[in-house]
Amino acid sequence: MAxxxxxxxxxxxxxxxxxxxxxxxxxxxxxxxxxxxxxxCQAQRPDLAVLDVxxxxxxxxxxxxxxxxxxxxxxxxxxxxTARAQESDVETGFDSGADDYITKPFSPRELASRVQxxxxxxx
Amino acid sequence: MNxxxxxxxxxxxxxxxxxxxxxxxxxxxxxxxxxERRRSTLRTxxxxxxxxxxxxxxxxxxDAFTRLLSAAPAGRAAVEDDAFGLVPKLRGTARExxxxxxWEWGATQEAARWTRxxxxxxRCRGLYRLGVLAPRSPEPFLRDQVLARLDDRDFAVRRxxxxxxxxxxxxxxxxxxxxxxxxxxxxxxxxxxxVDRIGAPAVPVLRRGLTRSLAETxxxxxxxxxxxxxxxxxxxxxxxxxxEAALEQSSVELKLAxxxxxxxxxxxxxxxxxxxxxxxxxxxxxxxxxxxxxxxGGAWAVPALADVLHDDNVEVARAAANALHRCGPSGxxxxxxxxxxxxxxxxxxxxxxxxx
Numbered sequence: 001m002a003x004x005x006x007x008x009x010x011x012x013x014x015x016x017x018x019x020x021x022x023x024x025x026x027x028x029x030x031x032x033x034x035x036x037x038x039x040x041c042q043a044q045r046p047d048l049a050v051l052d053v054x055x056x057x058x059x060x061x062x063x064x065x066x067x068x069x070x071x072x073x074x075x076x077x078x079x080x081x082t083a084r085a086q087e088s089d090v091e092t093g094f095d096s097g098a099d100d101y102i103t104k105p106f107s108p109r110e111l112a113s114r115v116q117x118x119x120x121x122x123x
Numbered sequence: 124m125n126x127x128x129x130x131x132x133x134x135x136x137x138x139x140x141x142x143x144x145x146x147x148x149x150x151x152x153x154x155x156x157x158x159e160r161r162r163s164t165l166r167t168x169x170x171x172x173x174x175x176x177x178x179x180x181x182x183x184x185x186d187a188f189t190r191l192l193s194a195a196p197a198g199r200a201a202v203e204d205d206a207f208g209l210v211p212k213l214r215g216t217a218r219e220x221x222x223x224x225x226w227e228w229g230a231t232q233e234a235a236r237w238t239r240x241x242x243x244x245x246r247c248r249g250l251y252r253l254g255v256l257a258p259r260s261p262e263p264f265l266r267d268q269v270l271a272r273l274d275d276r277d278f279a280v281r282r283x284x285x286x287x288x289x290x291x292x293x294x295x296x297x298x299x300x301x302x303x304x305x306x307x308x309x310x311x312x313x314x315x316x317x318v319d320r321i322g323a324p325a326v327p328v329l330r331r332g333l334t335r336s337l338a339e340t341x342x343x344x345x346x347x348x349x350x351x352x353x354x355x356x357x358x359x360x361x362x363x364x365x366x367e368a369a370l371e372q373s374s375v376e377l378k379l380a381x382x383x384x385x386x387x388x389x390x391x392x393x394x395x396x397x398x399x400x401x402x403x404x405x406x407x408x409x410x411x412x413x414x415x416x417x418x419x420g421g422a423w424a425v426p427a428l429a430d431v432l433h434d435d436n437v438e439v440a441r442a443a444a445n446a447l448h449r450c451g452p453s454g455x456x457x458x459x460x461x462x463x464x465x466x467x468x469x470x471x472x473x474x475x476x477x478x479x
Contacts, residue, residue: 012209020178105214108178 002047002119003027007037007063008081009055013104017050017081020108021115034058038066041073048119050111053082053093061096068097077118081106166201169194173206176224177217184220191224199228210255222256231256231265238268243277250280254287266291273303282313289317297321297328301353305346318353326359333365342374351377355384363388367396378403379411386415391423398427401443406436413439417446422453432463444469 004026008014011032018028031040035058037051049067051060058066060080067073078100080093085103093101100114172194175187203225210221225231230252237249253269269291272284285303288296297318304314318325329350336347351369354362366381366388382400385393397419400412413431416424428450431443444465447454458466 010212012205012212016174016178016209016212019174023178105212105218107213107215107217109180109217110215112178 001025001027003029003044004115005037005040005044005046005049005051006030007032007034007040007049007055007060008052009033010052013052013081016108017111020112024112024116026115034060034063037063041067041076042070046076047122048077048079048115050079050081050115053080053084053089061092064096064098075122077122079111079114079118081111162201165195165198166205169198169202170205173202173209173221173224176220177209177213184216188220188224192227203228203230207252207255225256235265235268238272243275243280246272246275246277246280247283250283250287254283254290257287257290266293266296270296270299273299278309281307282310285310285313285317289320292321292324294324294328297325298332301328301332301346301350304349305344308345311349314349315353315356319356322357323359325353325357326362329354329357329359330362330365333362333369337369337372342372343369343377348374348376348380351380351384355380355387358388360388360390363390363393367393370396370400375405375408378408382408382411382415386411386418389419391419391421394419394421394423394427397424401427401431406434406439409434409436409439410442413442413446417442417449420450420454422451425450425453425457428454429457429461432457432461432466437465440465441468448473 004021006014006017006021006028007030008017009032014030014032018030021028029040029044029046031037033055034051037049037055037060038058040046041049051063053060055063060082064078064080067076067078078098079102080098080100081102081104082089082093083104084093090101099118102111102114169191172187172190176184176191179187206221206225207230210218210225213221234249234252234256237245238253240246240249250269250272253265257265266288269284269287272280273288275281275284281303285300288300300314300317304310318329332350333343333347333354336343336350340347347369351366354366363385366384369381370378370385372378378400382397385397394416397412397416400408401416403409403412409431413428416428425447428443428447432440432447434440434443440463444458444463447458447466448469458470461467
């Protein structure tokens with residue numbers, strides 16, 4: 001079991017990801033914007049974060065940069081879940097420090113598999 | 124009865140009226156809260172099944188499917204809007220399962236009825252839902268319901284119909300989309316979005332549309348520009364010769380559409396055709412040609428782009444420099460040895476690690 005942070009301003013997506021990961025036995029912390037994601041990372045110390053890119057205020061990319069600049073969170077595995085599917089968007093996502101990139105529309109089961117794979121790799 | 128009595132009576136009436144309004148508002152609020160609580164109570168178990176259907180393992184999803192089919196009408200109604208909102212966010216089996224449930228609930232028939240409603244909002248909702256539910260092998264009846272709304276009197280309905288038709292990958296649909304978008308410039312982005320979703324089945328119709336447009340109007344018309352733009356968007360490599368031939372036309376709009384499309388398609392054979400517009404008198408065309416050559420890339424594009432580094436228009440020269448940067452080592456060698464200010468600018472920005 002791991003603690004996973006989910007940040008997405010779309011309530012349907014947040015609910016879906018939270019439901020799927022909870023049924024797998026993970027402890028899920030869900031927030032709706034980038035600033036709350038950074039705060040939650042610092043306060044809750046998750047084992048992995050799933051971030052949307054386009055969120056109000058602080059974007060997912062800015063949130064990753066903030067997470068990476070914090071020495072205590074620099075190694076946190078991050079998956080970007082976003083509707084931005086252009087090649088350049090994927091490049092930018094990885095350049096910002098993401099460990100994986102999933103485009104919307106998405107398959108919840110595929111997301112769960114990637115979460116499991118990433119958790120296994122970092123442990 | 125004196126004036127004081129009249130004032131007293133009026134105050135009583137006014138106070139009573141205010142009290143009635145307040146009581147009325149409280150009653151409305153109470154009623155709404157109660158309805159919302161009831162909806163929430165009805166929604167929770169059914170929505171949980173929707174979640175299980177879309178995220179669960181096959182056996183869990185099968186159980187959820189059975190439960191959802193036997194859900195009470197009130198429970199269905201409580202989740203139906205949310206379920207329709209969820210479908211476009213899902214992919215693969217999760218999406219198909221949810222669509223199947225909505226089909227089984229009879230949402231298609233209801234949506235088809237809504238497309239004939241007097242309310243434009245309801246017509247839009249009906250069209251949106253038909254687009255979401257459109258099966259892999261579309262039923263002509265449903266498709267025709269949506270096609271008919273391309274001629275609706277209300278713009279929002281025409282727009283929703285155009286977007287919904289992106290779920291019906293049939294040549295006849297593309298013909299109607301192209302025709303409508305040709306008549307109504309404000310539907311361009313929606314047309315391109317729908318054609319992009321339709322993909323390969325749109326290609327023959329778009330090619331025919333471009334050829335016919337050129338045959339009927341010297342330099343082509345809006346239908347031709349849109350067809351050219353869409354051919355690039357859907358990756359119609361087979362249309363490269365048609366687009367290259369259309370570049371010879373005099374219309375600026377058509378040239379721009381063909382240049383952008385050829386750049387997106389990225390065929391190296393298009394380098395020769397795109398080198399011609401680099402010498403066009405219109406800077407917008409020269410710039411578009413330079414950008415497209417950059418998208419194609421490769422050593423073949425380098426000599427033509429190198430000539431444009433000293434273009435009178437700085438935007439054209441900058442586009443050529445950026446394009447050379449994308450052309451690999453030979454392009455970067457030209458940039459490094461050029462004295463053109465834009466070349467030095469691109470080299471400097473690259474050294475700083477900034478995107479150019």
